[in-house]
Amino acid sequence: MLEGLLPQILVGLALVLLVIGVVAARRRRPSGRRGATRMKDLEAMERAGRTAVETPTRAERDKGEEEEGEAREQEGDKGEEEEGEAREQEAGPLPETAEAAAPPRPTLRDRLVKSRRFFAARLSEAFGGGVDEDTWEDLEAALIQADVGVETSTKIVARLQVAAKERGVSDAAELKGLLAEELIALFDSVELGRDRALAFAPEPPTVWLVVGVNGTGKTTTIGKLASDLSHRGKGVALAAADTFRAAADEQLQVWARRSSAQLVRHQPGADPGAVAFDAFRFARARGLDVLLIDTAGRLHTKTPLMDELSKIRRVVEKEGSVTEALLVLDATAGQNGLAQARKFTQAAGVTGVVLTKLDGSAKGGIALAIESELGLPIKLIGVGEGIDDLEPFDPKTFVDALLS
Ligand SMILES: Nc1nc2c(ncn2[C@@H]2O[C@H](COP(=O)(O)OP(=O)(O)O)[C@@H](O)[C@H]2O)c(=O)[nH]1
Numbered sequence: 001m002l003e004g005l006l007p008q009i010l011v012g013l014a015l016v017l018l019v020i021g022v023v024a025a026r027r028r029r030p031s032g033r034r035g036a037t038r039m040k041d042l043e044a045m046e047r048a049g050r051t052a053v054e055t056p057t058r059a060e061r062d063k064g065e066e067e068e069g070e071a072r073e074q075e076g077d078k079g080e081e082e083e084g085e086a087r088e089q090e091a092g093p094l095p096e097t098a099e100a101a102a103p104p105r106p107t108l109r110d111r112l113v114k115s116r117r118f119f120a121a122r123l124s125e126a127f128g129g130g131v132d133e134d135t136w137e138d139l140e141a142a143l144i145q146a147d148v149g150v151e152t153s154t155k156i157v158a159r160l161q162v163a164a165k166e167r168g169v170s171d172a173a174e175l176k177g178l179l180a181e182e183l184i185a186l187f188d189s190v191e192l193g194r195d196r197a198l199a200f201a202p203e204p205p206t207v208w209l210v211v212g213v214n215g216t217g218k219t220t221t222i223g224k225l226a227s228d229l230s231h232r233g234k235g236v237a238l239a240a241a242d243t244f245r246a247a248a249d250e251q252l253q254v255w256a257r258r259s260s261a262q263l264v265r266h267q268p269g270a271d272p273g274a275v276a277f278d279a280f281r282f283a284r285a286r287g288l289d290v291l292l293i294d295t296a297g298r299l300h301t302k303t304p305l306m307d308e309l310s311k312i313r314r315v316v317e318k319e320g321s322v323t324e325a326l327l328v329l330d331a332t333a334g335q336n337g338l339a340q341a342r343k344f345t346q347a348a349g350v351t352g353v354v355l356t357k358l359d360g361s362a363k364g365g366i367a368l369a370i371e372s373e374l375g376l377p378i379k380l381i382g383v384g385e386g387i388d389d390l391e392p393f394d395p396k397t398f399v400d401a402l403l404s
């Protein structure tokens, strides 16, 4: 009888062994995908735990989601910039792991790639063949073309000529070094008594008014500033005082969410002064540290823009003080920016400049014209569209990035 059952027993045994083998193989398999999934699950569980404890606000959740998208966008941008850069540099050793391959945050030098290439080409032309009359003419032409401005370019060349003669310098690299020194000295000239730090009021809320023509980057700069302040533990409110365009406060709302700031807005077409005043009272009542006021940039509004800006200032100063009126200038607008700046300076009592879009401009020389011809300090620079793409302006770092 047993003999009759033997084939079935053998088949059964074979099946059992097959199942055991498959299970053991699945356990041993070092599958990257399974591993990744498990890591993700763990992270998700951790997040779920944290969420339950901290109960983040809706704004914070949105911020997280949006920043993920933001990070992806920035990586795309970086990729493009770094492709050009890679051609200049020698290929380094290959990274060992996928993590090591993640691109580091671009430096200012990377961001200023267009201006840097412009200067590199023009300076090698000017300084390449030793020092003669052409050297100084070529240098002056290069500076003017980089939007340094005629007056300032002439001044720089004259000073460099004297310095080169005094020190007996004629070699291209040394001349470049001397030029860097001159440019930094011009930025740092004490006679203008520049203070590049952003001023806080002795009593909160500190109020910073942000002005400039349309499209220069006011709203974006406010978003970046708010994010930086929030990261430093400050409570931030944003006033949507650009009531001219309906879309303007929606854009500001997105930035408010991203930067965990509070937004105060009225109906489109409302009086910008009233928005600023309400926002000030709101920030004070909530004990917030900084109020950033976004303003309209259209020059031909119903009420002339300059009157509107003076009124915003007056209204806030009934109960507080505006410690910064930041003029946002677009580096790609070149010398036009200087004309705009003169108008705004009178009306809004500008205390400093935010120079945006330096990443897209080959004419970073405008920074010199702003400081030496307008006497206004550049306090911040915009080097991209991302939330972290705002930096304090430091002349030495800037000049080194431009001429290195
Ligand atoms: N590449 C680059 N784009 C910028 C920078 N700052 C602002 N922008 C872009 O400039 C455009 C106008 O900015 P917006 O903040 O709306 O200007 P506003 O009209 O002055 O408020 C937007 O597309 C921004 O993303 C910057 O530093 N670099």
Ligand SMILES: [Mg+2]
Pocket (backbone or CB within 6 Å): 218, 219, 220, 242, 248, 294
């Ligand atoms: Mg705007």
